[in-house]
Amino acid sequence: MNNQRMKVYSDNSSKIVAAVEQGADFPALQAKWPGLKKYMYTWAIYQIIDDHNRRCFHNRESIKTLRDLKVFNELLANKVFDLSSAEFTIKDVEAVLQSGKQILSEDGYQKNDEQRLTTVNDTMLAEINTCAHLIRGVFRPSKTWYRTGSYGMKHKVEHFTEIASNINPMQSSQYISNVSFIIAAILCGIETHVVWNGRNAVFKMKPVSTVHVRIATQR
Numbered sequence: 001m002n003n004q005r006m007k008v009y010s011d012n013s014s015k016i017v018a019a020v021e022q023g024a025d026f027p028a029l030q031a032k033w034p035g036l037k038k039y040m041y042t043w044a045i046y047q048i049i050d051d052h053n054r055r056c057f058h059n060r061e062s063i064k065t066l067r068d069l070k071v072f073n074e075l076l077a078n079k080v081f082d083l084s085s086a087e088f089t090i091k092d093v094e095a096v097l098q099s100g101k102q103i104l105s106e107d108g109y110q111k112n113d114e115q116r117l118t119t120v121n122d123t124m125l126a127e128i129n130t131c132a133h134l135i136r137g138v139f140r141p142s143k144t145w146y147r148t149g150s151y152g153m154k155h156k157v158e159h160f161t162e163i164a165s166n167i168n169p170m171q172s173s174q175y176i177s178n179v180s181f182i183i184a185a186i187l188c189g190i191e192t193h194v195v196w197n198g199r200n201a202v203f204k205m206k207p208v209s210t211v212h213v214r215i216a217t218q219r
Helices: 003-011 013-021 026-032 038-056 066-077 090-098 122-138 150-167 178-187 210-217
Strands: 139-141 191-195 200-207
Touching: 003 013, 013 026, 013 038, 026 038, 038 066, 038 150, 066 210, 090 122, 090 178, 122 139, 122 150, 122 178, 122 210, 150 178, 150 200, 150 210, 178 191, 178 200, 200 210
Parallel strands: none
Antiparallel strands: 139 200, 191 200
């Protein structure tokens, strides 16, 4: 590419990046900037990827490819990271706790000498709604058990809230209890089995794709 052509692209680099960020593919860019070389398109993609990884993931390479970038933009468009909207109310949660289908304690499982959980406060409700955002955003019901149980998933949700707080400074990262994830899964229609002799529950769910889970929960 000659120096004059390089100057054209250098002067329009921010416009090229903006066009790619809005979904323009290589043919569309080439029509607007005749003679655009493929590596300029690739360069624009990685400028966007680097920017998102820096701002939203503390320079961790959560977004690695164009496909990852599209998934991230899809999650943003679907407001998966918007934790301000409520999925469920206290009445919804208490209906689950009082149904008898899942006997839960505050630790998320039941032993003979434990007090059964029957009420929920605003803090727990916020945790449940946050879990529901992640479940609805990146998981679907399945006929098979997911490899990660409630204790592992509650940590994934905590990582998810860190990412959400990076994207929207008005939000903050959250502690998530084991029982909050279990209740959220039940409310989201996920078949749930509480392991009575351990601090865990398992779920019949599967991720939309591993990319969705990685981007939404990677530290």
